[in-house]
Amino acid sequence: MKKLLVVLLGLASLNVYANGCGGEYQPATGTCRIIDSSGRQILYNVGRPQSSNSGYAQNQPSVVNIDVPSTYGAWAVNPKTGISGGALNMSSRALAEKEAIRTCEQGGQNAPCIIGAWVRNGCIAVAQGKTGKKLRTFYAIEDPDMAEPMALRKCQAAGAVQCKITTPEGCSLPKF
Template identity: 40%
Template sequence: MRKLILVLFGLTALNTYADVTQGALQNNPALCAYGHNPNCGGNAGGYTPQVRVEHITIYHPPKFGALALNTKTRHLAGALNKDTLEEAKREAINFCKQGSGDKNCKVIQWSRNGCVAAAEGKLGNKFHLVTGAGKVGEAEREALNGCRNNGAKNCKIVMPEGCSLPQ
């Protein structure tokens, strides 16, 4: 009988020091912040901070720009920050027609979320017009390089860089 009582006291003592969090809840990582949990990594407090990564996509509608040239009068006009390519082309042609007083205007360059520029140089006894398009700071350089690469002399910017960028 004495042995049985000792066994019962022994089992009671073991139960007193048992970890009461054992079971399904102990495997839940959200509970790592609450005291010692042997399933929550190896750092000192047993706490592993949870990092939540969220990806947010922000949509910026594109913007368009265009350059139009009157082939007879050599009048150059442009349009920037338009919502559609068609709108940019139409406005560039309209500005070209208004400025030149003539209907012989056509689109010679356009950009989407970028910049446009034009350079002119002398090729033989004629003037040679070259356009450029690209990122901010690149369109004028592209136009000048294109003018020089075509063999024109005295190339200069005749339409400074204009940009159509999402806002």
């Protein structure tokens, strides 16, 4: 049974490689799904034969663009108190910034807050460290699982000590 499973998995991976799909191949429909840098989903139809002028069938990929709405996130902070707030998965940058300020100001108790960073279709994390007696803030906007390490690297590269994540990674990624 194990040998049969290995053979089937091998054939499935060969099929994906043979179709030249650089993303997620869906054999039931013969399509390949790829996400481009702007967050749009692109489907390549790699498995459907099309007839050519010479009368024989050949596989020619066709491109189908699917617009996937972007999502935005923002992080706001009160520079005097250091208290911060954020927003994720908003439909626009303006809405994300407004919500981040609202959560940061906590009903006016922590006003005024300012936007420290915003993100479109990505992740954000914040680190803090000390340089002398001053507390400094470093943020990173990256792909998933990369924002926290990058924020810490920025903090350390600036010569700060006691660098630590103060706002864990939060992501605003498009939904397919």
